[in-house]
Amino acid sequence: MKIALHSRKLEKERSGFLMSAINEILNRKEFELMISDGLALYLENIEPELCNSVPVFNSTEQLRGVDFMISIGGDGTLLQALTYVQELEIPIVGVNAGRLGFLASIQRENFSNTLDALINGFFSIEERTMLTLVSDREDLFGGIKFGLNEFTILKRDTSSMIVVHTYLNGEYLNSYWADGLIVSTPSGSTGYSLSVGGPVVIPGSENFIISPVCPHNLNVRPLIISDKSVISFEIEGRSKNFLVSLDSRSEAVDASIELAVKKCPFKAKLVNVGGGEKFLDTLRKKLNWGLDNRNPMS
Structure with a gap:
């Protein structure tokens, strides 16, 4: 063996x-x-x-x-x-x-x-x-574009919030004015997502959780969606650079990058x-x- x-x-x-x-x-x-x-x-x-x-x-x-x-x-x-x-x-x-x-x-x-x-x-x-990241930058994360826990977008090097315009299967969902946004799997629901007020989701539930990080609008709450969804983003902010992470791996990107996450094929x-x-x-x-x-x- x-x-x-x-x-x-x-x-x-x-x-x-x-x-x-x-x-x-x-x-x-x-x-x-x-x-x-x-x-x-x-x-x-x-x-x-x-x-x-x-x-x-x-x-x-x-x-x-x-x-x-x-x-x-x-x-x-x-x-x-x-x-x-x-x-x-x-x-x-x-x-x-x-x-x-x-x-x-x-x-x-x-x-x-x-x-x-x-x-x-x-x-x-x-x-x-797991979830996988779809991007126009092939070299992002050394080509290892999947995560078991979560995908995260975060502000960088500034105290100003960012705006994450978010879409589900191409349909507009919300513009999150926040320090960032987390898309978590059920496995990751007990990690970063939990620390920002997201729910615990039992593994095997076939869901993703969208959780804002320190949102400006207090009526914005975490949202559970089907893991068959494709979630895409457009990012705005005073800074032109932002952080994106998959589990514990993170990289700096600029606002022109195209980003979406979906269910990983494996x-x-x-x-x-x-x-x-x-x-x-x-x-x-x-x-x-x-x-x-x-x-x-x-």
């Missing part, structure tokens, strides 16, 4: 787990391991011999034939892993060595059991909808095993939903 592993620099108390996880994979005869170039760069300083003995990948094409991608870190690390996987739809095993872990839901103490589950086929795969596939937390469990545990000493269920 061919395993690709991605991680990045972890806090000191978590880096020991990363090394033990790598050694456990290498010591199991069922696995053939390769590591990402980002992980190799980190390991060069602490385990240089390992980098010389394990194949390193730096492109999607090199991942053909891989059975699973293991991401060790937080949700941000898993989002990075997706930029390697892209349209190959390799199932991703998200091992949480971070904090919240909505996407990376498998706890460190369950890592060995997770490897057993992969070998024996005791797992399920959850498909998550999906993220997340592996669930017995030791992983389910989405609703994570909501209650990590967001303290229903936390009340008077409530025996909390």
